[in-house]
Amino acid sequence: MIRVAIVDDKATNRRIVSEKLAENKCFQIVIAAVDGADFLHQMTVIEPENHPHIVLMDLEMPHVNGITAIATASSLYPQLRFVVLTIFDDEEKIFNAIKAGACGYLLKEESSTVIADMLINLWESGAGPISPSIAYKILQMVQGQTASGLRKAETGADIFQLSAREKEILEWLSQGYEYKDIGSKLFISPNTVKKHCISIYQKLHVNSRAQALRIAYTKGLI
Amino acid sequence: MIRVAIVDDKATNRRIVSEKLAENKCFQIVIAAVDGADFLHQMTVIEPENHPHIVLMDLEMPHVNGITAIATASSLYPQLRFVVLTIFDDEEKIFNAIKAGACGYLLKEESSTVIADMLINLWESGAGPISPSIAYKILQMVQGQTASGLRKAETGADIFQLSAREKEILEWLSQGYEYKDIGSKLFISPNTVKKHCISIYQKLHVNSRAQALRIAYTKGLI
DNA sequence: GTTTAAATCATCCAAATGGAGTATTGTTTT
């Protein structure tokens, strides 16, 4: 029997989740709390042998939000497994919840069987349950291609007053194409492409492709 | 119709995957390659309008392994989506594959319907397909509780197995210096610098400085 | 209406680059 705590400020949500889990007889709801403060308090009054194994935590709650509650409770009760169960899937919240100590992150839109299966799997194998779309966002965090890692193309390119055509050609240059390739793509002579390149180098105050690409990459021109 | 490439050194595996996808009429296998080098070569001879949308990549292959192939190809063909399809689930490989540019990571044990569903979802919504147990390992990386997640600093350049000297020369190249400049700085012949450069290009599977620098910048080698 | 700027294309030339070899010298690894 897996003991589960539900933390959500909406009574309707708590009831829906309870009913979803009730379809499977191996779950037992031992705590239903309205926010983080309520959950932490109930944990202090319940006997340790009746502590929940898994805590389903909503994020948007009054008084003490889910992130804070996870961060606090995971320190006080390291044996608890915290699963975020929410409708929010923005990177900020995902990242903070994970850093706070959540071992899983499920969207409320998941079907009851999926949620039940994943919680049972968490219980049996220890693998945290994660909704596919959340998993992909986490992957992107590891990849570093989001939020912190992305650069805005508009700001950098205009300092050097490159014309639209020059920006276009710089883009192709960065892809590794040579004069005649770019000429074919744009239906112009390779000589013209070369002319544009030299103009670009002059505006960037360099005299080789590698130097131009260095500026392009480091200043966010491409 | 989703065009798919399969890269696996075992003919049996390629056939099994083909048959799994053949159950769903919306997939079309456009490339079947035996290793990374084979795949990269086939990409150069196929017309761009027939390029695959999704590349299913095994990791353990002779000549050019999957990680290197993804790192190279994702720079050369940014529009491709790379999905690792393998039996391995150790953190080292997951981490390297993600850093190399994979957008998904599926275990071969997944059923054909699950694989098909996730690839279709990738096609329709852009969300990378990730097996649940893999997703949890990625989450742990973000949490910073695992070994391979912690030493992320060194990994970038090591995917391509560049020697220390080659990394050094790649660094100078990115600064915009030419053979003779670098030779003077390192007290070696420009001929030797050139030799190193060509070795670097071979390891990166490119054939120009601009292409090498693109990979270097986008994969964090410099 | 003239000026200015951008985009187009060309020719000539010197330098740099990419590629295929061959070869020597040290380390490692086996």
Add this chain to the structure above:
DNA sequence: AAAACAATACTCCATTTGGATGATTTAAAC
């Protein structure tokens, strides 16, 4: 001891690049 690898260096060759210079056309700016 042999094999593999890394770093060094060279030659020969075709291609690419950077630069200078001149020219035409079109569109926007004054």
